[in-house]
Amino acid sequence: MSRPGFVLEVDERTPPLLVHEGEGFRLQKFPLGSRVIYPPDALPGIKDVREAIRRALAHPHDSEPLEALLKPGMKLTIAFDDISIPLPPMQEPDIRQLVLEEVIELAAQKGVEDIKLIVANSLHRRMTGDEIKHAVGERVFRSFYPRDLTNHDAEDHANLTHVGTTDQGEDVEINKRAAESDLIVYVNINLVAMDGGHKSVPVGLASYRGVRPHHNVSTMLHSKSYMDPRAGHSAIHDSCARMGQLLKDNGVRIFTIETTLNNEVFPQPFGFMNKREWEWSLKEQATYLAAKKANDMAPPKLRHQVWMRVLSPYGVTGVNAGETEAVHERTLARLHQQQLTEVNGQSDVMVVGLPFIGPYNVNSIMNPILVHCLGLGYLFNMYRNKPVVRPGGAMIMFHPVPWEFHQVHHPSYVDFFEEVLSQTTDPSTIESKYEQQYATDPWYIHLYRKSHAYHGVHPFYMWYWGAHALDYLGDVIVVGGNPKACERLGYRAATSFRDALEMAGDTVGRSPSITYLHVPPLAIAEVR
Amino acid sequence: MGRTTKRSLADEVRNVARGWRWGRRPVAPRTAEPHTPPAEPWSFPTDWARTPAGRAARDVVLSGVMKPIVWNETSPDVFGLDNLEGVKPPVMFISNHSSHLDATLILTTLPPKWRNKTATAAAKDYFFDVWWRSAFTALVYGGFPIERGGGEGATDKAKELIRDGWNLIVFPEGTRSPDGWMQRFRHGSARLAIDMDMPVVPIAIIGAYAAMPKGRFWPKPGRPPIRVRYGRPLRPEEGESHQAFSLRMQRAIAELFDEDRTSWWEARRRAGSGQTPKLSGPSGPKWRRTWEGSRDIARRGRPPAWR
Numbered sequence: 011m012s013r014p015g016f017v018l019e020v021d022e023r024t025p026p027l028l029v030h031e032g033e034g035f036r037l038q039k040f041p042l043g044s045r046v047i048y049p050p051d052a053l054p055g056i057k058d059v060r061e062a063i064r065r066a067l068a069h070p071h072d073s074e075p076l077e078a079l080l081k082p083g084m085k086l087t088i089a090f091d092d093i094s095i096p097l098p099p100m101q102e103p104d105i106r107q108l109v110l111e112e113v114i115e116l117a118a119q120k121g122v123e124d125i126k127l128i129v130a131n132s133l134h135r136r137m138t139g140d141e142i143k144h145a146v147g148e149r150v151f152r153s154f155y156p157r158d159l160t161n162h163d164a165e166d167h168a169n170l171t172h173v174g175t176t177d178q179g180e181d182v183e184i185n186k187r188a189a190e191s192d193l194i195v196y197v198n199i200n201l202v203a204m205d206g207g208h209k210s211v212p213v214g215l216a217s218y219r220g221v222r223p224h225h226n227v228s229t230m231l232h233s234k235s236y237m238d239p240r241a242g243h244s245a246i247h248d249s250c251a252r253m254g255q256l257l258k259d260n261g262v263r264i265f266t267i268e269t270t271l272n273n274e275v276f277p278q279p280f281g282f283m284n285k286r287e288w289e290w291s292l293k294e295q296a297t298y299l300a301a302k303k304a305n306d307m308a309p310p311k312l313r314h315q316v317w318m319r320v321l322s323p324y325g326v327t328g329v330n331a332g333e334t335e336a337v338h339e340r341t342l343a344r345l346h347q348q349q350l351t352e353v354n355g356q357s358d359v360m361v362v363g364l365p366f367i368g369p370y371n372v373n374s375i376m377n378p379i380l381v382h383c384l385g386l387g388y389l390f391n392m393y394r395n396k397p398v399v400r401p402g403g404a405m406i407m408f409h410p411v412p413w414e415f416h417q418v419h420h421p422s423y424v425d426f427f428e429e430v431l432s433q434t435t436d437p438s439t440i441e442s443k444y445e446q447q448y449a450t451d452p453w454y455i456h457l458y459r460k461s462h463a464y465h466g467v468h469p470f471y472m473w474y475w476g477a478h479a480l481d482y483l484g485d486v487i488v489v490g491g492n493p494k495a496c497e498r499l500g501y502r503a504a505t506s507f508r509d510a511l512e513m514a515g516d517t518v519g520r521s522p523s524i525t526y527l528h529v530p531p532l533a534i535a536e537v538r
Numbered sequence: 539m540g541r542t543t544k545r546s547l548a549d550e551v552r553n554v555a556r557g558w559r560w561g562r563r564p565v566a567p568r569t570a571e572p573h574t575p576p577a578e579p580w581s582f583p584t585d586w587a588r589t590p591a592g593r594a595a596r597d598v599v600l601s602g603v604m605k606p607i608v609w610n611e612t613s614p615d616v617f618g619l620d621n622l623e624g625v626k627p628p629v630m631f632i633s634n635h636s637s638h639l640d641a642t643l644i645l646t647t648l649p650p651k652w653r654n655k656t657a658t659a660a661a662k663d664y665f666f667d668v669w670w671r672s673a674f675t676a677l678v679y680g681g682f683p684i685e686r687g688g689g690e691g692a693t694d695k696a697k698e699l700i701r702d703g704w705n706l707i708v709f710p711e712g713t714r715s716p717d718g719w720m721q722r723f724r725h726g727s728a729r730l731a732i733d734m735d736m737p738v739v740p741i742a743i744i745g746a747y748a749a750m751p752k753g754r755f756w757p758k759p760g761r762p763p764i765r766v767r768y769g770r771p772l773r774p775e776e777g778e779s780h781q782a783f784s785l786r787m788q789r790a791i792a793e794l795f796d797e798d799r800t801s802w803w804e805a806r807r808r809a810g811s812g813q814t815p816k817l818s819g820p821s822g823p824k825w826r827r828t829w830e831g832s833r834d835i836a837r838r839g840r841p842p843a844w845r
Binding site: 013014016017018019020021023024025026037039286288289295298299302303306 | 546547550551553554556565566567568569570572573574575
């Protein structure tokens with residue numbers, strides 16, 4: 011039985027607490043009385059994962075067993091989540107590999123011959139061969155890549171199908187092969203509550219036309235929060251649910267397989283980062299000191315390489331299969347068991363340390379726009395009911411915010427940062443004035459399809475993810491941030507946490523209440 | 539650059555050390571206490587300290603370091619070692635316990651052939667809580683951990699040592715006296731002596747509280763006098779309960795105190811008529827007991843020619 015999450019109140023016994031700051035970390039003292047939200051301890055992983063997968067496929071929720079759905083001569087498409095989850099990537103074997111092998115084994119036994127595997131990367135960059143191999147395993151990769159195992163192409167109009175329009179006027183356009191298949195099997199990893207459910211097929215296999223109806227400023231401002239996919243709480247999930255229903259109504263058969271992971275984020279010898287600071291052993295204290303000094307002294311390139319090689323020793327905590335909504339309900343229950351922590355009331359200041367990785371910089375660089383997305387997009391939204399911070403409060407983040415971009419992965423980000431953010435940071439203005447131009451730019455489309463670039467419109471979405479937080483917060487301060495980059499983002503940079511609190515005093519007064527969201531491992535605050 | 543790195547390393551070490559107890563389980567913040575699991579039971583290994591090499595090292599430390607320090611800082615006198623003649627080991631040495639000097643005084647006054655095979659029962663929660671204190675206790679005192687509260691298996695290690703022929707030093711009060719007066723004996727030591735059918739040698743340590751009471755970690759200046767009196771060995775009698783034997787052990791130490799205060803003859807007479815003064819101290823407010831308990835004992839012999 012693992013321990014549930016809890017809220018610590020900093021007292022004189024509380025040691026300095028671990029705070030991530032990009033490709034670095036520190037021990038930071040917090041003012042007495044500050045609250046710290048800790049996630050539950052890692053749930054025990056399933057011992058025999060393959061057996062759990064077989065059981066899930068044989069006893070699905072609100073569906074016939076997968077074996078009964080597989081028939082000779084059928085057209086089977088297996089789609090799976092791309093490199094954006096889990097974070098950091100999982101140590102081998104990746105759970106996608108285990109699920110895919112079981113599904114393909116069943117298909118082989120049942121005489122299915124027409125099988126295509128598609129990476130559901132939507133408008134994300136195409137995964138490289140090595141990245142795909144890591145996710146699906148050598149056996150699947152050797153059998154299907156590259157002919158029958160491909161990245162989804164959201165700009166290949168010959169291979170997209172417009173399935174219909176929802177009653178809210180939302181276009182549903184997805185991968186043609188998937189839409190025309192007798193069965194789509196979707197293999198998901200549910201890292202956060204935002205993932206999975208109807209967000210898998212209608213978004214993961216969609217085109218720009220199919221993504222635009224919910225990836226916009228209005229939807230984001232009405233998603234409070236998009237980490238709370240209950241109907242009525244998140245406009246983006248409501249939209250995805252409508253799209254999912256439309257697919258169902260149009261005869262697109264989906265068999266969903268969702269998996270959940272535990273909180274074992276950091277491998278040894280960095281296991282101390284998974285633990286509460288006052289429980290660190292002498293060895294872990296020494297490891298912290300050694301790792302901290304080595305990390306600080308390492309050349310930036312080497313440091314980056316080391317961080318990008320971190321693979322998490324996650325344990326699998328749940329495998330559910332069957333009808334999408336029935337599966338997702340169980341998946342969310344398991345996810346909440348691992349991540350939910352109850353918090354009483356809001357505070358004036360929310361503090362968060364941004365880790366080295368987000369969904370869009372795996373094997374890449376976390377540029378300033380991704381910092382915005384991770385901080386004000388994802389981590390600000392790690393709540394249910396209401397945000398951790400009060401309306402008009404301040405958010406203090408720790409990150410160096412380097413003025414640095416990956417030229418292959420994020421070409422449109424560079425231009426967005428230079429051309430758009432230099433003019434305005436208002437999401438609505440950006441959307442109305444610039445989005446179309448970037449989304450339809452032939453060079454960005456070419457790079458998305460032929461290179462490994464994110465779609466031209468992707469930086470806009472990153473900015474929209476933070477629209478709710480921008481609208482809600484009174485001040486955003488980044489400790490250790492590059493002042494020029496922060497200024498471009500509309501933030502303020504502070505050299506130390508003390509300075510940041512001093513600066514936040516303009517917004518929240520001299521003695522603000524402070525809540526530190528201690529992530530990773532991830533926690534969702536259930537704010538009462 | 540190098541200077542910055544050095545300074546920041548020192549800062550980091552200070553940061554890590556701040557509010558933490560090195561080598562010991564850190565204190566959890568108050569709001570985290572309900573969420574912090576109890577420490578896993580763990581016992582510091584002490585057998586190494588009773589190997590020939592450990593015994594040789596202990597002999598060097600006791601004779602070369604501890605005894606010179608204690609004998610230089612206090613003026614101990616030892617009486618009654620002749621009571622050990624003819625006694626067959628293993629035996630249990632019991633004493634009143636009022637100072638950290640007690641175990642050192644016993645070990646440094648015992649004849650080498652006895653000391654060489656003597657181990658000290660030390661409270662696990664105090665002497666074996668951090669590795670460095672555990673190592674010190676094991677090396678210098680031949681210490682082994684014992685649970686103060688008793689319970690199942692609390693004396694297993696003691697029994698194992700007795701079977702191996704080791705003498706034990708046990709303080710039946712369980713902890714140092716807060717006011718210099720002897721506290722009630724816990725019955726574990728009497729029960730152990732009965733179970734193992736072993737002789738018990740009572741020892742009275744007089745003046746150790748005045749020299750270095752609880753709360754001090756170095757003797758008071760002025761070489762305060764201390765007297766260590768060994769008594770005749772006691773043996774559990776046939777059918778004697780552990781409660782009765784425990785009372786007899788207390789009385790034996792009280793008689794040694796009486797002997798020290800008056801004379802052997804007078805003390806024996808009072809013991810014969812059951813009039814040995816108790817060592818529970820005066821009744822009344824706490825300060826009075828402390829006041830009387832911390833009174834310096836009289837120096838024996840001629841006063842020094844100069845002070």
